[in-house]
Amino acid sequence: MTALNATILTLVTFVPLLGALILMAVPNRDRDIRWFALIVTLFEFMLSLHLPVRFRAERVGVFQFEINHSWIASPNIHFHLGVDGVSLWLVLLTTFLTPLCVLISWNSIQERVKEFFILLLILETAMIGVFVALDLFLFYAFWEATLIPMALLIGIYGHERRIYAAVKFFLFTMVASVFMLAAIIWLYVKSGSFDFADIQHAIQAGSVPGFAVAAPWLFLGFFVAFAVKVPLFPLHTWLPDAHVEAPTAGSVLLAGVLLKMGTYGLLRFNVGLFPDQARRNAPWIMVLALIGIVYGALVALVQPNLKKLIAYSSVSHLGVVVLGIFSLTQSGLNGAMFVNLAHGVSTGALFMLAGILHERRHTYEISEFGGLATPMPIYAALFLFMTLSSVGLPLLNGFVGEFLAFYGAFQSRALFGLIATTAVIWSAWYLLWLYQRTFFGVNKNPKNASLQDMYPLEKIAVLPTAVAALIMGVAPILWLKAIDPAVHSILQPLAQFSARVVGR
Amino acid sequence: MSLPIAEILAPPNVDYVRILPELALSVFGILIMVLDPLIGEYKAAKTLGTVALVGAVASLAAVYVQAQAPGEAFSHMVRVDNFSIFFHAVILIIVLLSILSSFEYMEEQGIRAAEYYGLILMGAAGMCLMTSAVELVLIFIALEISSISTYILAGFLRRDPRSSEASLKYFLLGSFATAFFLYGVALIFGTTGFTTIAEINTNLHKGYMPPLAYAAMAMIFVGLGFKVAAAPFHVWTPDVYEGAPSPVVGLMSTAPKAATFAVLLRVIFEARLPGTFWLIWFAAVLSMTLGNLGAIKQNNIKRLLAYSSIAHAGYLLVAFASLPASGIPSAMFYTAAYAAMNVGAFAIISHIGNRGERYTTIDDYAGLGRRAPFMAAILTVFLLSLIGIPATGGFFAKFYVFSAALQANLVGLTILGVINSAIGAYYYLRVIVVMYMKEPQGEAVPLKPLSAGVSAVLVLSAVTTLYLGILPEAVLTYAQNSVRNLIP
Numbered sequence: 001m002t003a004l005n006a007t008i009l010t011l012v013t014f015v016p017l018l019g020a021l022i023l024m025a026v027p028n029r030d031r032d033i034r035w036f037a038l039i040v041t042l043f044e045f046m047l048s049l050h051l052p053v054r055f056r057a058e059r060v061g062v063f064q065f066e067i068n069h070s071w072i073a074s075p076n077i078h079f080h081l082g083v084d085g086v087s088l089w090l091v092l093l094t095t096f097l098t099p100l101c102v103l104i105s106w107n108s109i110q111e112r113v114k115e116f117f118i119l120l121l122i123l124e125t126a127m128i129g130v131f132v133a134l135d136l137f138l139f140y141a142f143w144e145a146t147l148i149p150m151a152l153l154i155g156i157y158g159h160e161r162r163i164y165a166a167v168k169f170f171l172f173t174m175v176a177s178v179f180m181l182a183a184i185i186w187l188y189v190k191s192g193s194f195d196f197a198d199i200q201h202a203i204q205a206g207s208v209p210g211f212a213v214a215a216p217w218l219f220l221g222f223f224v225a226f227a228v229k230v231p232l233f234p235l236h237t238w239l240p241d242a243h244v245e246a247p248t249a250g251s252v253l254l255a256g257v258l259l260k261m262g263t264y265g266l267l268r269f270n271v272g273l274f275p276d277q278a279r280r281n282a283p284w285i286m287v288l289a290l291i292g293i294v295y296g297a298l299v300a301l302v303q304p305n306l307k308k309l310i311a312y313s314s315v316s317h318l319g320v321v322v323l324g325i326f327s328l329t330q331s332g333l334n335g336a337m338f339v340n341l342a343h344g345v346s347t348g349a350l351f352m353l354a355g356i357l358h359e360r361r362h363t364y365e366i367s368e369f370g371g372l373a374t375p376m377p378i379y380a381a382l383f384l385f386m387t388l389s390s391v392g393l394p395l396l397n398g399f400v401g402e403f404l405a406f407y408g409a410f411q412s413r414a415l416f417g418l419i420a421t422t423a424v425i426w427s428a429w430y431l432l433w434l435y436q437r438t439f440f441g442v443n444k445n446p447k448n449a450s451l452q453d454m455y456p457l458e459k460i461a462v463l464p465t466a467v468a469a470l471i472m473g474v475a476p477i478l479w480l481k482a483i484d485p486a487v488h489s490i491l492q493p494l495a496q497f498s499a500r501v502v503g504r
Numbered sequence: 505m506s507l508p509i510a511e512i513l514a515p516p517n518v519d520y521v522r523i524l525p526e527l528a529l530s531v532f533g534i535l536i537m538v539l540d541p542l543i544g545e546y547k548a549a550k551t552l553g554t555v556a557l558v559g560a561v562a563s564l565a566a567v568y569v570q571a572q573a574p575g576e577a578f579s580h581m582v583r584v585d586n587f588s589i590f591f592h593a594v595i596l597i598i599v600l601l602s603i604l605s606s607f608e609y610m611e612e613q614g615i616r617a618a619e620y621y622g623l624i625l626m627g628a629a630g631m632c633l634m635t636s637a638v639e640l641v642l643i644f645i646a647l648e649i650s651s652i653s654t655y656i657l658a659g660f661l662r663r664d665p666r667s668s669e670a671s672l673k674y675f676l677l678g679s680f681a682t683a684f685f686l687y688g689v690a691l692i693f694g695t696t697g698f699t700t701i702a703e704i705n706t707n708l709h710k711g712y713m714p715p716l717a718y719a720a721m722a723m724i725f726v727g728l729g730f731k732v733a734a735a736p737f738h739v740w741t742p743d744v745y746e747g748a749p750s751p752v753v754g755l756m757s758t759a760p761k762a763a764t765f766a767v768l769l770r771v772i773f774e775a776r777l778p779g780t781f782w783l784i785w786f787a788a789v790l791s792m793t794l795g796n797l798g799a800i801k802q803n804n805i806k807r808l809l810a811y812s813s814i815a816h817a818g819y820l821l822v823a824f825a826s827l828p829a830s831g832i833p834s835a836m837f838y839t840a841a842y843a844a845m846n847v848g849a850f851a852i853i854s855h856i857g858n859r860g861e862r863y864t865t866i867d868d869y870a871g872l873g874r875r876a877p878f879m880a881a882i883l884t885v886f887l888l889s890l891i892g893i894p895a896t897g898g899f900f901a902k903f904y905v906f907s908a909a910l911q912a913n914l915v916g917l918t919i920l921g922v923i924n925s926a927i928g929a930y931y932y933l934r935v936i937v938v939m940y941m942k943e944p945q946g947e948a949v950p951l952k953p954l955s956a957g958v959s960a961v962l963v964l965s966a967v968t969t970l971y972l973g974i975l976p977e978a979v980l981t982y983a984q985n986s987v988r989n990l991i992p
Binding site: 072073074075112115140141142144145147148151152155156162163166167170171174175178179181182185186188189 | 873874877888891893894895899903904906907910911915918919922923925926929930933934937940941942975976977980981984
């Protein structure tokens with residue numbers, strides 16, 4: 001098994017890309033291409049299961065399944081991959097959601113099928129790369145690489161205003177990430193390394209010349225790039241457009257994984273590399289997160305468009321994640337990481353469900369619907385299940401993470417915790433109200449009377465998320481036992497920092 | 505039987521080896537002129553193109569030969585070293601690719617081939633000589649050889665008034681600029697009494713810096729800044745690029761620029777002329793900003809790439825404001841990476857342009873992703889490289905330049921640079937958007953099958969772009985090794 005341990009991350013990262021390359025070469029037969037994409041992504045998922053099975057949670061403070069080869073000598077870039085308890089689950093989330101995306105796109109993508117799946121597979125490689133890269137250069141390369149396939153997915157396969165949305169998405173992220181690039185280059189020039197651990201040690205040892213002056217700016221450079229991705233209020237305006245216009249699979253991966261790249265980056269780089277700065281800047285970032293929670297929820301409340309409503313609910317939920325991270329407490333970070341996963345599963349499912357409805361009625365307008373529970377009972381049941389999981393019903397996945405995140409916020413600042421907990425009320429309000437308007441009441445629209453319930457393929461696509469939501473809610477410990485020690489070691493330098501402050 | 509290499513490399517023969525590529529280019533250029541009347545006019549294009557191709561390959565081989573025996577020649581006027589070899593290789597590969605992509609173009613536009621290929625080779629001789637000459641008067645002569653042939657090449661579509669305008673504009677402004685350069689050379693001679701780079705360096709830095717040297721530097725920078733299309737001397741670029749034949753634009757936006765940047769590297773880092781920092785700093789910021797802002801509202805793809813080339817000249821100049829140890833190799837790498845992507849992009853533009861270059865607006869590219877997936881994919885690679893997306897040569901080029909700037913603590917310049925590259929993303933992205941996400945309005949642009957020559961150019965430049973983006977080390981190391989050729 002050791003041989004596999006050493007190569008598994010390389011395999012997990014590049015198998016989808018290999019699949020994409022093979023797809024480029026094969027003739028254009030849509031059916032075969034769909035099957036091939038499904039097989040590749042399923043194989044990829046099974047391959048990635050090796051990670052949690054062999055992951056040793058007791059090995060704290062180190063990255064596992066590490067692989068470290070020199071790639072370019074000058075600049076000193078390494079092909080350095082590895083996971084800890086935080087990134088492990090994000091990789092799994094990615095490999096879990098991608099086959100579902102293939103399934104949900106099975107019938108809805110009828111034109112340029114080959115290009116669609118090629119883009120999807122390239123996107124998967126890039127997303128996994130972001131989570132496993134431990135070389136800052138490599139990280140940036142993967143980070144940028146997610147942009148193009150996603151922008152193309154939105155721009156080619158999206159709805160009416162797709163081009164506007166794709167360009168907006170690309171430009172927001174691109175502009176923000178050049179600041180991160182500048183920060184990364186600065187760190188390299190001053191420390192001589194791109195390696196995450198090396199830079200971390202150099203910073204902690206105080207051996208980076210000029211760091212004290214530059215640190216606030218470096219922190220900000222990374223922060224802007226990640227905050228746009230999360231998206232944190234007030235940088236969120238690209239998100240509703242991108243979501244509404246994206247094809248279903250695009251929305252699922254956007255909400256499910258791409259946004260998590262932002263929160264992951266905040267934790268890994270902003271908190272991991274600049275603990276002092278994280279502590280100093282935490283108050284205003286938490287305020288922004290709180291505004292995001294409340295504002296996102298209020299805007300979601302008044303949305304007439306189903307997909308836009310879910311998109312704004314993401315702004316609100318991701319606000320909880322950022323709040324948890326910058327509470328800089330053990331439970332806050334645990335909660336943040338768990339909400340990350342839970343939100344990926346639930347919101348991914350909700351977007352799939354919204355897509356299923358769109359295929360039948362070609363609209364997302366909530367006012368078009370009503371009384372859908374009668375013609376589509378199974379759909380209604382699954383939608384309710386995922387709604388409740390997103391609302392945060394105990395014993396489903398949403399509850400655990402939010403509870404921990406709020407607890408962390410309370411520990412950090414009671415007032416913030418108080419405001420944050422209203423998120424539970426908001427999300428129950430906008431989601432249940434949505435549910436009521438869509439599924440209950442009298443069906444006034446004759447078009448809705450004859451709607452088909454879910455096809456077997458759609459059931460296969462959505463059911464795994466429901467199962468995952470349930471398991472995550474009942475046995476969160478399966479996830480938290482890996483997250484908890486990883487988070488603990490990230491918080492270690494912060495504890496030392498506060499000890500210094502107290503000691504003064 | 506083996507060649508008597510030792511004999512060839514002994515003086516005085518070795519002097520000729522050190523200008524062997526230039527000799528080969530000139531001989532083949534003359535050969536084309538002589539062959540032209542002997543072959544029927546309509547069969548000439550292909551034959552002469554092949555001769556030119558052979559000439560380019562021969563001179564590449566000559567570069568390989570001369571690389572075995574680096575050193576000086578003709579009383580310290582020419583120097584063959586890693587630095588000159590690097591630029592020779594870059595220029596000659598650009599020339600090779602341009603000739604390859606011209607085959608189809610010649611046939612379609614009905615251009616007389618002899619002068620065209622002849623001028624390309626002669627011009628290339630000038631460009632090559634610019635990079636190995638270490639004496640300012642010789643540099644000036646080489647610059648003129650290269651410039652005059654590009655002036656003429658720019659006007660080769662002579663039935664098209666835009667082309668004539670391009671040629672005339674380029675010629676008038678260009679001559680003006682070279683005059684500035686010559687004036688600068690004269691001032692340098694006046695202050696130091698020398699025109700060889702090494703002597704200028706030793707005589708200038710004797711404690712007291714004569715004020716005239718500053719004026720000389722400014723003059724020289726005006727002349728060279730014009731040739732590389734750096735702001736504020738960039739105004740000619742869009743008009744000339746729009747009017748000139750596309751393969752020629754591919755050539756003149758890369759090869760003479762590479763040569764001129766080589767001269768600039770020598771003047772700034774080897775001769776160490778004074779007062780360069782702020783000059784370069786402002787020119788870099790202006791070029792990046794004006795280039796990128798100008799490109800945003802262009803609808804003609806050639807004009808768009810013209811503005812983009814101004815912006816790229818700006819990024820390149822950032823390297824000149826940095827320290828020599830990191831600035832020189834990053835500038836050299838940049839010229840190579842930029843050449844690969846730009847030559848490839850213009851090969852596609854000239855292919856799609858069709859007879860008389862009718863289709864050069866961005867809207868003409870609508871639906872290309874569906875109608876010609878291969879071409880669209882390759883053009884996307886070039887555009888992503890121009891944006892500076894990782895895994896392409898353009899990314900590493902920018903990366904090296906900005907890290908060189910940060911090593912010299914030029915934080916402000918770096919920030920302005922990265923902001924500019926974010927602005928740049930917008931207009932390159934527009935082309936990708938049109939190709940993949942829009943359908944042609946009305947009648948679609950007629951597409952011909954790709955000829956073997958153009959396909960070869962596309963594949964070669966795309967592979968080079970990706971190679972420089974994934975394994976940049978070999979090229980960079982070579983560039984780093986040539987640093988000590990300039991600063992002992």
